[in-house]
Amino acid sequence: MPIRQLPEDMINRIAAGEVVERPASVVKELVENAIDAGASRIVVTTAGGGRSLIRVEDDGMGMDRADLELSVERHATSKLADDALDDIRTLGFRGEALASIGAVAHLAIASRMANATSGLRIEVDRSRKSNVVPQAMNRGTIVEVRDLFAGVPARLKFLKSDRAEAAAVADVVRRLAMATPRVHFVLGGSDRSPINWPGGDALPARVMQVMGADFTENAVPLATTRHGVVVTGLAGLPTYSRANSLSQFYFVNGRSVRDKVLLGAVRAAYADFVFRDRFPAIALFLAVDPAAVDVNVHPAKAELRFRDPGGVRSAVIRAVLDALSGAGYRASSTVADDVLSAFRVPEMTDAGRAPPLPRGFEAQPFPRDASAAFAGLAEPSARFEAFEMPPAQSDYPLGTARAQMFENFIVAQNGDSLVLVDQHAAHERLVYEKFKSQLAEGPVASQMQLIPVIVEMPEEDCARLEEAAPVLERLGLYIERFGDRAIAVRETPALLGQADIDGLVRDLADGLAEWDNSAALGDRLDAIIARMACHGSVRSGRVLRVDEMNALLRDMERTPHSGQCIHGRPTYVELKKADLERMFGRTR
Numbered sequence: 328m329p330i331r332q333l334p335e336d337m338i339n340r341i342a343a344g345e346v347v348e349r350p351a352s353v354v355k356e357l358v359e360n361a362i363d364a365g366a367s368r369i370v371v372t373t374a375g376g377g378r379s380l381i382r383v384e385d386d387g388m389g390m391d392r393a394d395l396e397l398s399v400e401r402h403a404t405s406k407l408a409d410d411a412l413d414d415i416r417t418l419g420f421r422g423e424a425l426a427s428i429g430a431v432a433h434l435a436i437a438s439r440m441a442n443a444t445s446g447l448r449i450e451v452d453r454s455r456k457s458n459v460v461p462q463a464m465n466r467g468t469i470v471e472v473r474d475l476f477a478g479v480p481a482r483l484k485f486l487k488s489d490r491a492e493a494a495a496v497a498d499v500v501r502r503l504a505m506a507t508p509r510v511h512f513v514l515g516g517s518d519r520s521p522i523n524w525p526g527g528d529a530l531p532a533r534v535m536q537v538m539g540a541d542f543t544e545n546a547v548p549l550a551t552t553r554h555g556v557v558v559t560g561l562a563g564l565p566t567y568s569r570a571n572s573l574s575q576f577y578f579v580n581g582r583s584v585r586d587k588v589l590l591g592a593v594r595a596a597y598a599d600f601v602f603r604d605r606f607p608a609i610a611l612f613l614a615v616d617p618a619a620v621d622v623n624v625h626p627a628k629a630e631l632r633f634r635d636p637g638g639v640r641s642a643v644i645r646a647v648l649d650a651l652s653g654a655g656y657r658a659s660s661t662v663a664d665d666v667l668s669a670f671r672v673p674e675m676t677d678a679g680r681a682p683p684l685p686r687g688f689e690a691q692p693f694p695r696d697a698s699a700a701f702a703g704l705a706e707p708s709a710r711f712e713a714f715e716m717p718p719a720q721s722d723y724p725l726g727t728a729r730a731q732m733f734e735n736f737i738v739a740q741n742g743d744s745l746v747l748v749d750q751h752a753a754h755e756r757l758v759y760e761k762f763k764s765q766l767a768e769g770p771v772a773s774q775m776q777l778i779p780v781i782v783e784m785p786e787e788d789c790a791r792l793e794e795a796a797p798v799l800e801r802l803g804l805y806i807e808r809f810g811d812r813a814i815a816v817r818e819t820p821a822l823l824g825q826a827d828i829d830g831l832v833r834d835l836a837d838g839l840a841e842w843d844n845s846a847a848l849g850d851r852l853d854a855i856i857a858r859m860a861c862h863g864s865v866r867s868g869r870v871l872r873v874d875e876m877n878a879l880l881r882d883m884e885r886t887p888h889s890g891q892c893i894h895g896r897p898t899y900v901e902l903k904k905a906d907l908e909r910m911f912g913r914t915r
């Protein structure tokens with residue numbers, strides 16, 4: 328076949344393939360145009376998952392007749408000054424959205440500028456333009472897209488259910504709304520119950536509208552400037568992590584993006600606090616010099632390229648780490664909700680009567696000697712350390728220790744709450760943080776063993792440990808080879824107290840085998856420290872004195888990140904008196 332220049336409508340349809348993937352991409356382009364037009368109120372309406380109708384109405388600057396006719400042409404834009412591709416301050420700049428949409432749907436645009444006597448309307452059907460006709464309307468622009476992909480069966484086939492497409496539309500609007508808190512957003516139509524987010528100056532207020540009060544209550548503010556990058560937003564507490572990344576929002580200069588550098592930085596910042604398969608919730612806003620970022624690397628402008636990815640990464644990591652240390656011992660309040668929902672009151676059957684008791688449990692005449700019936704209950708099912716109650720000091724956030732249960736749970740009371748602490752998990756985190764802060768200053772302090780402890784193990788394990796010895800010494804663990812199949816331990820990290828040395832060394836050997844070849848050991852320090860911290864002296868199963876328990880609580884309050892253990896699980900649960908009353912149905 329000879330080479331030929333493709334006709335205009337074909338060119339538009341090809342471009343549309345990149346820009347308009349699904350209804351949500353149309354919504355994104357139209358709302359971005361409205362934002363660029365300086366709108367203060369944007370109303371988005373969809374039906375049939377956006378397939379039958381997408382309507383975006385704004386009160387922005389509008390267009391005159393000439394602009395309206397040009398706007399639907401390919402490569403026609405009002406946003407790009409000469410040679411200014413490296414200084415983009417608008418969301419759009421490629422001038423192909425409207426042309427692309429007009430190529431794969433029925434497009435109608437009505438627009439009126441503030442000083443115009445009337446509005447004007449143009450329609451485009453599969454790239455064929457109508458004449459411009461007058462239309463009565465207020466200032467601004469109304470874009471309607473009907474029968475999206477009607478003539479593009481290949482695309483229609485890949486669309487999901489109306490519900491899934493409508494959800495994708497809502498997600499796009501959420502992200503755009505977060506990026507522009509001053510704009511009032513309304514999202515309606517037959518696809519959903521309406522959403523109404525009035526505009527305002529405060530970013531936290533918009534984040535709360537979009538992500539919910541649950542998130543803002545369990546997040547800490549970000550504020551760092553580094554390497555010319557201004558980082559703001561809210562970082563979720565580690566214990567508020569989610570099973571997917573839908574609660575992660577990234578913005579660069581007001582543009583919602585998915586970017587590997589940012590995702591990687593957030594993952595790295597939370598690596599110590601959130602388990603691998605969990606995703607922290609975060610709303611991250613970056614402001615950078617427009618010249619320091621290339622936004623023209625993706626047709627839908629969803630990705631970008633930083634000129635200095637390393638600087639951006641370290642700015643984001645710093646911002647998140649600073650914010651999380653500021654959170655200190657806090658664990659998310661939703662942990663208590665999870666606990667409470669686990670205590671759900673059994674379902675009542677009709678009219679609130681309790682369900683009939685199973686056979687054998689019918690009311691029996693009460694035995695004369697009632698205590699005999701309850702004899703079994705008198706025996707404590709677990710060891711319970713009760714003691715003289717010290718005066719309650721409610722000014723400590725984690726309260727005053729009242730008791731220890733099952734040799735692992737500290738029961739404390741602070742003013743209005745019951746606090747339950749998992750002493751093993753908490754102590755692990757405390758030891759871990761101390762290791763890291765000592766290591767920042769130099770080698771970790773060690774304590775000498777009076778007699779070296781000999782640990783026998785397979786030859787490969789001995790070899791791996793021997794090889795790791797220099798790294799382990801920095802952490803206060805001094806070992807040497809003791810014959811073919813044993814290791815001698817001479818000094819141990821002082822932080823671990825009377826640790827189970829045998830267990831510690833075996834656990835480290837397991838870790839080393841697992842990490843074999845995967846990374847330089849120096850990069851594994853955190854993982855090694857985590858393993859060591861597990862072997863600290865206050866493991867579960869140790870009875871603590873009252874002063875030891877209180878010391879642990881005070882230590883937690885002082886230590887950053889102590890609200891979750893090294894594996895990202897909470898170290899304590901706080902149940903408010905009101906929660907307890909709710910649990911027993913007292914407040915109903």
Ligand code: ADP
Pocket residue numbers: 356360361364385387388389390394398399403404405406418419420421422423424425426468
């Ligand atoms: P781009 O946004 O990249 O410039 P579009 O195809 O999305 O390309 O829009 C083309 C032009 O139409 C814009 O540059 C703008 O001048 C005009 N336009 C589009 N939508 C609106 C709107 N809602 N209000 C005012 N002008 C608009």
Ligand code: MG
Pocket residue numbers: 356359360418419420422424425
């Ligand atoms: Mg645009």
